[in-house]
Amino acid sequence: MSEEKNEILFDLLTKKAIYGLDEAEEMQLGQIDPGMADAEFRSLEMTAAAISMIDFGEVVPMPDHLFAKISANAEKLVGQESPWPPVYKTDENERPASGWFGWLGWTAALAACIALAVNIYITNSKPQQLAVNPVTVETPKVKTPGELREELLKSTAGLIKANWAAGNVKELKDLSGDVVWSDEKQQGYMRFKGLPANDKAKETYQLWIFDKTQDKATPIDGGTFDVAENGEVIIPIDAKLKAVEPGMFAITVEKPGGVVVSKREKIAALATVETKTS
Amino acid sequence: MTQAILQRIAEGDRSAVQDCLKKYGGLVWSIARKMLRNPDDAEDAVQEIFVDIWKNAERFDETKSSETTFIAMIARRRLIDKIRFSSRRISADSLDDVLLEPFTRADKDMQVSLEAQQAAEAMRTLRPEQQQVLRLSIVQGMSHQEISDATGMPLGTVKTHARRGILQVREYLGLGGSSVSQEVRA
Numbered sequence: 210m211s212e213e214k215n216e217i218l219f220d221l222l223t224k225k226a227i228y229g230l231d232e233a234e235e236m237q238l239g240q241i242d243p244g245m246a247d248a249e250f251r252s253l254e255m256t257a258a259a260i261s262m263i264d265f266g267e268v269v270p271m272p273d274h275l276f277a278k279i280s281a282n283a284e285k286l287v288g289q290e291s292p293w294p295p296v297y298k299t300d301e302n303e304r305p306a307s308g309w310f311g312w313l314g315w316t317a318a319l320a321a322c323i324a325l326a327v328n329i330y331i332t333n334s335k336p337q338q339l340a341v342n343p344v345t346v347e348t349p350k351v352k353t354p355g356e357l358r359e360e361l362l363k364s365t366a367g368l369i370k371a372n373w374a375a376g377n378v379k380e381l382k383d384l385s386g387d388v389v390w391s392d393e394k395q396q397g398y399m400r401f402k403g404l405p406a407n408d409k410a411k412e413t414y415q416l417w418i419f420d421k422t423q424d425k426a427t428p429i430d431g432g433t434f435d436v437a438e439n440g441e442v443i444i445p446i447d448a449k450l451k452a453v454e455p456g457m458f459a460i461t462v463e464k465p466g467g468v469v470v471s472k473r474e475k476i477a478a479l480a481t482v483e484t485k486t487s
Numbered sequence: 488m489t490q491a492i493l494q495r496i497a498e499g500d501r502s503a504v505q506d507c508l509k510k511y512g513g514l515v516w517s518i519a520r521k522m523l524r525n526p527d528d529a530e531d532a533v534q535e536i537f538v539d540i541w542k543n544a545e546r547f548d549e550t551k552s553s554e555t556t557f558i559a560m561i562a563r564r565r566l567i568d569k570i571r572f573s574s575r576r577i578s579a580d581s582l583d584d585v586l587l588e589p590f591t592r593a594d595k596d597m598q599v600s601l602e603a604q605q606a607a608e609a610m611r612t613l614r615p616e617q618q619q620v621l622r623l624s625i626v627q628g629m630s631h632q633e634i635s636d637a638t639g640m641p642l643g644t645v646k647t648h649a650r651r652g653i654l655q656v657r658e659y660l661g662l663g664g665s666s667v668s669q670e671v672r673a
Contacts, residue, residue: 216650223650224631227624229567252663255552256656258560260625261518262603263610269520271512275530279512279537283504421615426627453615 214241222246226253354443358389358398365391369455369482373401376460376476381405388458388480390418390446397446399458404477406436407462414477415467418448419457431458433467457481491554497545504541511540514555515562522566522628532569536562552662556602570628602660609659617652620645 221238224230230238238246352360362368369390375381383403390397399416407413416431423429432447462475492510495503515536519529539561547557610618619638623629631649635642657663 219650219654220646223646223653226653227649228630229571231571248663252657253653254564255556255560255662256606256653256660257625258563259556259602259606259660259662260610260621260653260656261521261563262514262555262559263607263622263626269513269517271516271533272530275516275533276508276512279534280505280508282534283508283537283541421619423622 217241218246219249222250222253225250226257354398354445357445358400358443361389361391361394361396361398365394367391367393369397371458371480371482373399373460373478373480376479378462378475378477381477384478386441386478388446390452390455392453395448395451397448399444399446399460400441401436401444401478402441403439404436404442404460406438409435409465411465412462413465413467415461415463415471416446417459417461417471418446418452418455419459420452420455423450428459430467433463455482491547491549493540493544493547493554493557494549496541497547507540508537511555511558514558515540518559518562519566521626522563522570528569532566536565539565553602605660606656609656612659613652613655614648616640616644617648617655620648621652621656624649 218238218241221230221234221241224234225238369392371388373384373386373388375384381403384401385403386399386401388397388399404414413433413435415433417428418431419425419428429452430449432449434444436442458480459473459476460478461471461473462477463471492503492507496507512533515533516529519532519536520526523529523532540558543561547554552560610621613621620634620640623634623637624631629637631642631645634640635645638645640648
């Protein structure tokens with residue numbers, strides 16, 4: 210088969226596995242089917258099924274009424290259509306242990322207890338180690354996020370910049386600031402004015418990065434952060450995956466520690482990328 | 488080793504039918520809700536899918552796929568039929584509309600089956616354009632033409648990314664394939 214025909218065949222098989230084919234396409238597939246297309250299709254269909262389950266997050270439980278309906282119908286369906294023979298199950302867990310194996314188990318347990326007791330005795334008998342004089346190491350000065358942000362602004366071309374605008378939280382109408390991000394360095398900083406201090410015990414802020422490598426429903430987690438005092442704050446971005454050409458940044462208010470799935474009930478701020486420095 | 492629920496159904500174990508519903512009800516419901524936005528349509532589809540699963544239980548071969556992936560495949564097959572029949576497709580949201588949907592962390596490996604986890608790993612080995620096309624087509628349900636319109640890629644390029652991407656993921660998952668498929672993936 211020619212290379213061109215192969216490509217058409219696999220385009221059709223791929224389409225069939227992802228979307229299904231219309232009559233004309235099915236006919237075309239039948240005409241060039243070299244005999245192995247069915248097996249190829251099954252494996253592509255299986256692959257598409259595996260991909261379709263990516264990023265499901267938490268599986269949503271089926272509604273109770275639907276479960277009950279299907280369950281009742283299953284009983285009917287099974288009763289009518291399938292006079293299945295009874296199945297006699299043997300459950301290995303219910304099998305009583307034979308005499309010898311029972312004794313072996315008890316002997317092993319006894320040996321483990323003796324070993325544990327000896328270990329505790331030896332551990333407690335060791336002399337206490339004397340404290341060693343600590344070595345003084347001069348720690349380098351740690352740069353503030355503000356200083357790091359300035360360095361990033363000076364050093365890198367191709368920076369993405371976006372200004373923060375208020376989200377859906379009415380109290381945060383006066384929020385402003387910006388976000389800078391370097392694809393090359395995978396580093397960025399958020400600057401806020403008017404983002405109020407949060408009660409860490411109750412909630413936290415979480416950044417989401419929408420970039421071109423990810424589906425819009427599964428943005429990259431940019432890390433959680435807290436704001437200790439009102440005024441200007443600069444927060445480093447802690448992207449959990451490589452971000453390439455982010456198009457939008459969003460800050461949500463979440464429970465402490467952040468979330469895997471955000472219900473986006475409280476969107477504190479949004480920044481849509483409009484400029485990229487050359 | 489525990490016997491697969493589908494094998495038990497195929498052998499006539501009535502309790503396995505309920506076990507199947509309990510274990511995979513959420514998965515099938517999630518797939519249906521993702522592919523069909525209308526909850527009533529999704530409810531109808533889920534009922535039909537479970538009948539399909541029970542009828543096809545004997546076809547399950549644990550050497551070829553996991554039970555979860557097999558069930559997802561049966562579910563998708565029925566849903567694709569329904570979508571084609573009603574000529575409805577899921578369309579991608581605009582960037583603004585993104586805010587109407589829950590966000591799920593892209594890095595969180597909460598995959599529902601080993602093959603889904605491996606598929607996620609395989610996707611990360613693809614070129615970004617291939618990942619994008621496969622996500623938009625398989626996960627979001629956009630047609631090749633819609634992807635072309637939304638991304639600005641020529642239609643032929645979208646098809647090529649879809650074909651090469653899915654063949655590469657299949658190879659990564661070890662789900663089979665002929666030497667001919669390797670030629671067209673290259």
